Amino acid sequence: MDKWYVKNTAGRVFGPIDLATLKSWVKDGRVEPLAGISNDLTNWMLAPLKPELEMNWVVENNPGQFYGPTHRNVVEDLVKMGTLSRDARFFQDDRGAGTDRLRALEAALAAKDQELSRRDVVYAEAQRQAAKRDLALAAAQRAVAQRDERISEAVAALAQRDGQIDSLSKALKAKEGEVNRAADEVARMSAEVERMALEMRRREAEIEDLKRQLAESREVHQRAWKTEVIEPEVVVDEMPPPIARQAFGFGQRAPQPTQQPGSLADLERRAQEELARMGSAGMQKMFRFKK
Numbered sequence: 001m002d003k004w005y006v007k008n009t010a011g012r013v014f015g016p017i018d019l020a021t022l023k024s025w026v027k028d029g030r031v032e033p034l035a036g037i038s039n040d041l042t043n044w045m046l047a048p049l050k051p052e053l054e055m056n057w058v059v060e061n062n063p064g065q066f067y068g069p070t071h072r073n074v075v076e077d078l079v080k081m082g083t084l085s086r087d088a089r090f091f092q093d094d095r096g097a098g099t100d101r102l103r104a105l106e107a108a109l110a111a112k113d114q115e116l117s118r119r120d121v122v123y124a125e126a127q128r129q130a131a132k133r134d135l136a137l138a139a140a141q142r143a144v145a146q147r148d149e150r151i152s153e154a155v156a157a158l159a160q161r162d163g164q165i166d167s168l169s170k171a172l173k174a175k176e177g178e179v180n181r182a183a184d185e186v187a188r189m190s191a192e193v194e195r196m197a198l199e200m201r202r203r204e205a206e207i208e209d210l211k212r213q214l215a216e217s218r219e220v221h222q223r224a225w226k227t228e229v230i231e232p233e234v235v236v237d238e239m240p241p242p243i244a245r246q247a248f249g250f251g252q253r254a255p256q257p258t259q260q261p262g263s264l265a266d267l268e269r270r271a272q273e274e275l276a277r278m279g280s281a282g283m284q285k286m287f288r289f290k291k
Contacts, residue, residue, distance in 0.1 A: 005037065037050060055071050060091070
């Protein structure tokens with residue numbers, strides 16, 4: 001089986017394919033008139049020069065404007081798609097064997113003219129519809145212009161509102177600064193109040209301690225013995241009670257000193273003996289003791 005390669009005018013190579021596939025490519029218009037074909041990638045030839053491919057049709061679309069050679073199916077497709085002008089001319093290099101094909105192409109062109117006439121009617125109707133759409137579009141454009149004007153007014157109002165918001169934001173920041181400073185001052189004053197409270201509690205503790213000490217001192221003083229001298233319960237011209245006479249020697253002669261007075265210790269000892277001899281009853285008559 002032969003293997004064929006196709007090289008387009010851009011230099012790209014496609015294949016390998018068999019001859020049947022190559023013929024189908026030619027009929028589909030995939031092989032350009034100036035494309036090259038080869039079966040060994042070394043020796044190349046123009047595709048229209050191979051008779052089996054039947055690329056023997058040439059189209060003159062406009063005077064001096066030619067396309068081809070190509071396959072007959074490609075020419076028919078060009079006629080059906082309407083890509084050719086009404087003055088297009090077709091040529092076949094088959095030495096008069098393509099008369100029937102030419103008639104078929106002329107019939108195809110006639111059908112194409114009818115199709116074009118029908119399209120002209122459709123195009124006129126489309127133009128009328130387009131005019132109506134243009135009127136509707138003009139009305140829509142006016143409505144859009146009015147909406148744009150309202151949008152512009154709204155944008156201006158928003159810009160003014162944004163300016164007011166900015167002013168309020170600045171004022172708010174200034175107030176926040178004042179609040180922060182006031183908070184700092186309150187914190188400082190709170191710390192000062194706390195310090196003063198601690199100082200007051202310390203002084204109150206000192207005062208309580210002093211009160212406690214004063215109370216203890218008062219209690220000690222209240223417990224201390226206080227001696228109060230009272231007047232004698234006897235009249236001066238009367239004789240002292242026996243105990244007083246006995247204690248102080250009233251009505252008795254003073255003993256004559258027979259010896260020298262003793263020491264201070266001797267005197268203290270004698271006074272204690274005298275007090276013991278008088279007893280507590282005699283002392284309470286002479287003195288009043290308070291606690």
